[in-house]
Every structure is written in C-alpha cells, then in structure tokens.
Amino acid sequence: MPTPINIALIGSKFMGRAHSNAWMSVNKFFDLPRDAMMHTVCAKNAKQTSAFAKKWGWFNSTTNFKDIINNGEIDLVDIGTPNHVHADQAISALEASKHVACEKPLAGTLDEARKMRDAARKAKRKGIQTFVWFNYRRCPAVAFAHQLVQKGKLGKIYHVRAKYLQDWGGPDTPLSWRFDSKLAGSGAHGDLNAHIIDMARFITGDEIVEVSGAVSETFIKQREIITTKKSARKRFGKSTVDDCVLFLTKFKSGAVGSFEATRLATGNQNANQIEINGEKGAIKFDFERMNELQWWDNTLDSSLRGWSRIMCTNAGDHPYIDAYWPPAHLIGYEHGFTSQAADIIRMLAGKKPIVPMPDFEDAYQTQRILHAALISAKKRQAVRMSEVK
Numbered sequence: 001m002p003t004p005i006n007i008a009l010i011g012s013k014f015m016g017r018a019h020s021n022a023w024m025s026v027n028k029f030f031d032l033p034r035d036a037m038m039h040t041v042c043a044k045n046a047k048q049t050s051a052f053a054k055k056w057g058w059f060n061s062t063t064n065f066k067d068i069i070n071n072g073e074i075d076l077v078d079i080g081t082p083n084h085v086h087a088d089q090a091i092s093a094l095e096a097s098k099h100v101a102c103e104k105p106l107a108g109t110l111d112e113a114r115k116m117r118d119a120a121r122k123a124k125r126k127g128i129q130t131f132v133w134f135n136y137r138r139c140p141a142v143a144f145a146h147q148l149v150q151k152g153k154l155g156k157i158y159h160v161r162a163k164y165l166q167d168w169g170g171p172d173t174p175l176s177w178r179f180d181s182k183l184a185g186s187g188a189h190g191d192l193n194a195h196i197i198d199m200a201r202f203i204t205g206d207e208i209v210e211v212s213g214a215v216s217e218t219f220i221k222q223r224e225i226i227t228t229k230k231s232a233r234k235r236f237g238k239s240t241v242d243d244c245v246l247f248l249t250k251f252k253s254g255a256v257g258s259f260e261a262t263r264l265a266t267g268n269q270n271a272n273q274i275e276i277n278g279e280k281g282a283i284k285f286d287f288e289r290m291n292e293l294q295w296w297d298n299t300l301d302s303s304l305r306g307w308s309r310i311m312c313t314n315a316g317d318h319p320y321i322d323a324y325w326p327p328a329h330l331i332g333y334e335h336g337f338t339s340q341a342a343d344i345i346r347m348l349a350g351k352k353p354i355v356p357m358p359d360f361e362d363a364y365q366t367q368r369i370l371h372a373a374l375i376s377a378k379k380r381q382a383v384r385m386s387e388v389k
C-alpha cells in the first residue's frame, strides 16, 4: 500500500478554499497512485483557521508556518498566501526537504523569484519537486489547445493575442495587500498578466525573446482603509500598484504577441482570453466560456472554412475530462485546481502529468517577462529578454 502524501496548506481565504477543495476531492475523481492527506492548515487568525480546518477537513491547524516546516510528517507544503511571503515560506520548506506547490505569481519581485528558483534547483538534486498553480493550463480547452499546437495543427504560429480583463478594482474597492506594491509586487500585471504569459508560453511551446511598447497606469491612487474599529471619519491609504499594464512581444519563432491586464475593464468580470493565429489554423479561448475552444481549420476547402465551437467535454478526446462528467455536463473553475492536484500526486509518485506542469524554473521565466514589461514601461523602450537575468 503506497503511503499517503501529507499536505500542509498555508492560506485559508480565496486560494485556501480552492486548494482545500482540490485536495479534498482529488482522490474521489481521479484514480491515483497515492492519496492526498490533509494534514495541517496554517493562516493568520487562530480562531478562523481552526474553524476552517474543521469545515474543510484538515486534521490540524496552526498560525505559525514554522510548525509545518519543523514537522517531519509533512511531505508537501502548499502556499496560498500573499506574494511577499511566498519566498520565505517556499525556501524554508525546500530547505527542510519538503516538496512545494506555490501560488502564482511565483513572487512579488524578480529578485525573490530568483532566490526561489535557486532553492528549487538545489532541492531538485535531492529529488524534491516544485509546482506552481498556473491552474488555467488544466482547463481541458487550454490543455487541448496545447495538444493541437504540439500536433502541428496550427502550423507556423504568426500571432498571439492575450488579454485578462477584470472589473472589480474600481475606486470603491478598499485597500488590501493586492494594492500595496511592497506586498503584491505589482497590481493587475503580476495578478493577471502572469496567467496569460504562462498560457501563451504553454500553448505555443515558444519563448518570448523581446518585450516592447509597455504602458502601465495607476488610475486610483488612494483607497479606503477598512478597519474593525468604529470611527466617524473614513481613512484612506495609497494604492502603489498598477491598475492596467499592456505590452507587446516577439517570440523565438518570429511570432508576435500582445498582452493586456487590468482590473478596471468595466463589464469584464473574468475575461481571461487568448487567440493564437497560425498558418494552418487558429484558436480562441475565453475563460467565461471555459468548456469551449473556438477552432478555425485553414486546411479545409475555402468554401467550408469557418469558426467551430468545440465543446471540450469528451472523455478520451479532451484532457482530464474522463475524471469528471459525460459530454457537455460542464465543469468549472475549481476543476482546474483538482486536475492540477491530480498531476502533482502523479508526479510525486514518479509518473508524468497529463500536460506539462510549471515548476519554479518555468515560473521564473514568466516572472522575467513580467519584469521586462515593467522596465519597458518605465524606460519607454524595448527590452531584450537576454538583458533580464
């Protein structure tokens, strides 16, 4: 009987819930070589964390992540905390010979991300693995798009057009770690562009070699500070991150790309969209219709060409679907995390993931591109990726 994987999760809010749901359900949907054991959850508030543990099925709770690092029973540390603590928590876990699954962006800054990558390289020599929660890779439609490109169905790729538009970041949204550059690193850029850079690299299998034409704008300079104390006067603090970052890219293959991220795109709630235009075909993906992939087959007779809507819900045809429901019995946001948890378990049992998994080395490449775009915006010039170490 293989031993279960003892998991400790840090963070109990948005991602804490998404990851808990994934670990809780992964062995129920997937037949895997090892079981996920929900050992310990850690977050800041003791009472809330203990209630969270009870609700989501964690055996233990703590408010000190060192309890996890020092616990010899823990195999995998899962990090769902704000960006500024990723480096300390991940490096401590790797130094204690624990596998690490970390949320994206890998870190708030390139310097921190580099330290994480270096620690991961060192740990890899001892058989320790790292994983990054770029969960959109595991939407069946995105994973299928990756497979179509691998099979040569798009032919030579000319053009990548990626945008991730949300609209929750207006002036009424109060201050939180997400608007503090010391905690988040950047705003919409690290939050949203990180996802679409990863998706573009994943689907095309290509690397960005130059970033240019970047613009970064902060429209909302201060936000209300919400406290539990009752006070007559509203208090405001500075928002020190971008609300909006756009940039252009060149890929190694010669393809060109454009990327846009904002949390001020009125009317777009979670419009994570990518279009890839190739010589033999083209694809379009929109997360708000995440079960579908739009496909144009340019090899057909011109009289028959047109966009087809592929419902990516056929077991056997579309990645991950055989674990879930019959055709067109749709899946949602949470399934990407469950499917990633399944691949993490496969990899910890020495098997291959269904589609490539980003590790710290891979996520560091995405972080370099984020960094290059910020330099391009600041200096108003093109940045070659070879200049960004």
Ligand SMILES: NC(=O)c1ccc[n+]([C@@H]2O[C@H](COP(=O)([O-])OP(=O)(O)OC[C@H]3O[C@@H](n4cnc5c(N)ncnc54)[C@H](O)[C@@H]3O)[C@@H](O)[C@H]2O)c1
Binding pocket: 010, 011, 012, 013, 014, 015, 016, 042, 043, 044, 045, 063, 065, 080, 081, 082, 083, 085, 103, 104, 105, 133, 134, 135, 191
């Ligand atoms: N993959 C995705 O789609 C996705 C979506 C949202 C957020 N994220 C990423 O997930 C991470 C967390 O975001 P969130 O939205 O869950 O944040 P959140 O603010 O909702 O939750 C943060 C959690 O971290 C805990 N925490 C903070 N500092 C801690 C510390 N020092 N020790 C222990 N616990 C600590 C808090 O108690 C809280 O439970 C971020 O890196 C974010 O970019 C990814």
